Amino acid sequence: MEELTASISVKALVQHTLMSGDIDDRYSGRSTALEGIRGHQQLQRARGQGYEAERRVAGTGRFAVCGDRVREGDDPGADERVVVVALNGRVDGVFADRSPVEMEEIKTLRGNPAMLPESHHKLHWGQLRIYAHLLLAEIDSDSIVLRLCYLNLDDGQEHTYETLASRASLHDFYIDTVARYCRQLVRLADWWALRDTTLGAPFPLGAFRPGQRALATTAWRTAIAGGEVVLQAPTGIGKTMGVLYPAVRALEGGHREKVFFLTAKTVGRQVAESALRDMQNVGMRLRSVTITAKEKVCFTGTACDPEVCQYARGYFDRRERAVREAFATDHLDREAIEQVARAHVVCPFELSLDAARAADVIICDYNYAFDPVVYLRRFFDADDSSPYVFLIDEVHNLVDRGREMFSAGLDKETFLEARRGAGPASRVGKLLMRANRWFLEFRKSLPDLAEQGIVTSGELPARFIARLRTFVSEAEEMLREGLDDDTQAALLPVYFDVVRFVRTAEAYDSATYVSIVEDRKRRFRARLFCVDPAPQLREGLARAAASVLFSATLFPKRYYERLLGVREDAQWYALASPFPSENLGVFLLPIQTTFRARERTASEVAGAIATFVRAKPGNHIVFFPSYAYLSLVAEHYAAESGEEVAHQTRHMDEEAREAWLARFQIGTRVTGFALMGGIFGEGIDLAGDRLVGVMVVGVGIPQPEVERDLTRDHFGEEGERFAYQYPGMQRVLQTAGRLIRTEADRGALCLVDARFTQPFYRELMPSSWAPKVVQPARFNEALYAFWRGATETSAASVASSAMTGRDAATAASGEGT
Template structure:
């Protein structure tokens, strides 16, 4: 009974309540101006201070009422309560970009609804029979103010508030009933396999402990442990115990989202009742050739809000596993936007499977979850393939602009828009000044301070551009170009607000063009802030080596947990050879091409089958490929091409057939699409040859990272080059042994692998590595390994 009572409580914010129930009309994402949330907050504070002592600002409100057997806890925050001798006024402040003479009593019914809810709560808590509701509209640019007042009796407000809760009751009843069913199924849920693999129980326990203790777990879990189920299962169990209300399974790639979907489906087959939705990028799921969310151009946008709640309810009642295909089917049936439908679904399901950026990217993260009033403080993050988050974070927290983008638009405007062209000229002038500062001999200039002049020029450009975009429709030939430039500039300025000692400002000069970059060198603090949006988190990968580095760079705190697990597979199934007599350093590469070709020939000479060779660059790949084809013209080969399409990638992988009677050698790039996330089990891949230690290409960015961390902790080379490089090596090596039955060969080609600083990065199951120096020795060793495998197989059969 106590459990049932807990599930019959529904907590919702005033804003979510009124916006969900009262939304109607078209979906229209055409340009209306900037998202001025931070500017609006500043205007709010300015107005609040101006009222004086009678004005109480940012008043937290909470009201619990039982309607139809459900205890609704409604929370909110009134912008202000004005207490005078003869009356009390609840003030709701809204910043707008429309001229204030267009703002009248009927401008936004949802604003009145929100304010009336606050007024009802204030009146009930203070025994007021009458209260004034005020909407204060402030213009974001001019700071002009317009107020609208209405007086309500407590009885009127009570009726309105209770009617809202009655309207929401069926949704709340659905949610509460589902939660009861879900939690009962979780309590009865057992691990979906007959036994835990080695390390799997330990990982599951580590994840549960982190979520329970509100910590973060950084786990290195080698291939084969079953990372997805080992993280999903304890997170689901934590939900059943009331430790979380939402699971976010965050990934970098589509293939890992599919694996997560399969894990939840496996648990459903084992009795779990659990709703999940997989979010797909707007550009991919949009039904139109070009995403344009306006009622004039898209039938799914016209009247979207009139139909979306019906689509949402039907979809939720009929489905637990909500994939992209499911969303698209119901969106077509109800003629609503599939992307917006999927976002609405995310509020109602138990788990959201999505890309990293929905939780971490400051420009696109899910504000409906993580923005103050709507924040869910007890959600949890499961971050798959977390080694990818380092580079993705630097990308998400960085920004850049090019002078040529402004010049092209300015030229295309010709003689029109003189005020806008003046602002474009001012931006271009700053770029030219940056180029002069860079000098003739220096292609790049790195500084610890950003260009305030550029930020100021961009602010002026945005103000003028905003006016131009509002005045001109999409039919203007420069509309799209200016709209893109507007958002690029706005994104740059938002990043500029984050600029601190963890950033550098880079000026790049190439020919006549100039590029200004805000480069996030150390994303750890910003990732820590993002991870604070969750109660707890598990960040896991097969290649978090070394763990302390990843814990530091990914926003770990001193109190957070780390876990390093051994491979669950028999160490004897992988034959690891270190070919230490060859240098792949850039200055020695010309001498290495033929020798590497001979090593490949020796490896494949041990047994016919499918092999992959991984290189640090396409140029290196091509040089060795030419040598190998001259040496072994009869061997079937494949080459990874730059910029391969999805069908081309699939065709490439399909060639790795376990039934191949002849040897196939695929030439690929380390860190590319075929070196991680590829699952070629059994005889589809029996050998991986890795050329070099995977160091990132020397660049301005990598050197900046190196210099930064040399000053921070004296480990600049490790943070910038060695650790990221070794991560690529481990990923490439991990393509070979994918299951308990797999057997294969991994060959490391580079003399540096034999040095202590690299040997200490080897995972535990690499301890049997053999040092070989000649092709003859390699072929003999490989042949002996395969012969032993045959003997072992026969013994097992007997």
């Protein structure tokens, strides 16, 4: 058999193989990377003469593997496979001139290390023992002193643990640990070999849609060569399949290890899952895992506390069998994960994360790659390289989501509510009351707050942050000691909010952040707002070797180029619409829809809607910038037309959303009123006569708020556009994209607002549009002229632009281009 080789850091090795026992999230004493470096350097400088800091160690072992049997050696039997494992790492410190030699591993944290779960201690000692084995291969000694030192950054105290280890015991530990890894690696390599034989399967749709070939070729080249590409492709072209199919083909032969499909919304996840099923139907074997948010899949609704949650207790002792049995099916969506988790009594969220290690494609939210609190450290904090491909769906959403992920806020009232839930006289209640007093002292330190109601600053409230760190340490101690269910339920939400606030403070930079303190309507709030997400988005993008960012609306380029955090050498492509331009009628109706004019013109808008709907029997959706405006016009429309409207309502769940969409069928005549930028504003696919008309009322400008005003001020001359106008127009363009989904679709798009006729907004419209300014009195005439003149795209034209499945596979491999 062919040798299997792997290079892995010692830290990653022990994380792969030595986790055991319970999930226990009651301690979050992780320090930032910068704090850790400084803490290490502080102790290393204090160690004195003879101390060698940051000593590199490495070693290569050869093992013969057959099933679960692993032995050291390179003389394999007929049924054995040779696995070569190269380990590397860097020891924090060594006293090589002492007898016996002393080796030290330093861990920085916030809080008392005695509160660390036992599983964490086991990992730290395992890392130290492997380091020691590698070091003893370089020196002549039969034993070595192992020292594990924890530095508490909160008080500067060192907590040191020592043991004497023999060469023989360390060698045995090394063999046992690497053997576990070899078994995992062989199983994974066997899967890769099987998978690779199927990746040449034909393009699942049989033929590329017009324009999809260029999309696939660009995605393929980026996945193979690395780097970043930003793709603007029209709605309906099939962007998800167009980037996912070539990306998974880049896995063949180990060019890339995993594909992360990152999406902001449920519908994006569903489309990606559907694309993978289509690939399976043409013979591709791909393991995929969908990661669903912890709060959505949690079976108990409690904390990850082994004392109260059976799915957390003993999780790591059952996970390997659960993961192996989970992949009896290739695609692990939420339902499949939950089914396996219940059968094995394991946490479904953690199971999805562990199954992801063996997956080829991971479908998840943006935050698992970008959020500094929850990003997947098991993949992205590894010392070895990150041979991943990021496919970032609807990337226009990433700017605002980035601001959201990198910001944090606290509300004083939340602490008081938690105190009432925990009981004022309890330890937790007293801690929450102390926190309340810290808020009051913070408020007193801001003399302008009482008069102005809001104070902003580029400076971090350092004293307040220090006290919040005390809150975290004391709360963790109480959680570790154990609390009754009601008290824990009251404390945990506040605790997690404070942890996020403190961690956000660690990334605070006056060039990209603003501190906001509000005291209005008897509510006191503190917020760390990330006004410029680009630097931290850049950190997230750097976690992949290749990134394909795609959307239908990336106008204007300078806005996204400035805020997405992409590299300076990133490639940008805008694909032209492949659909016949005459199939889309675009009308600009100059009715005033500004906030002050809405009451006055609501009846006129309702009349325009009635005209729009009557011109073409079928299904129409009208989008509004707010629920209040939607309701106002709906009242006038009911009086004008007497027709019932399908309203989008607040807080619609997935079932209600699907029921709303199900009303729009071929042959029905439904008029829907929906929210611009909401759940129906993007990602829905109502092809053909399921939707014949879309009207957008207003230019989509977000409502004024403190954060947007700060964004406006931050970006100077471009501020108004960056904060309000560009985000508003992006909502308009996304909403308009619901209409034309295939080359055979025809539809009318009406933009209602006098501002749409201005050069600024006209320049932001796609070049494929031919907008006509129509006065309300001539609107009916213009609509009827469009529908009379619209023609079906001939079947011959469609056929001539199609590609065969063989051509599609060639395009995805980059051949012939």
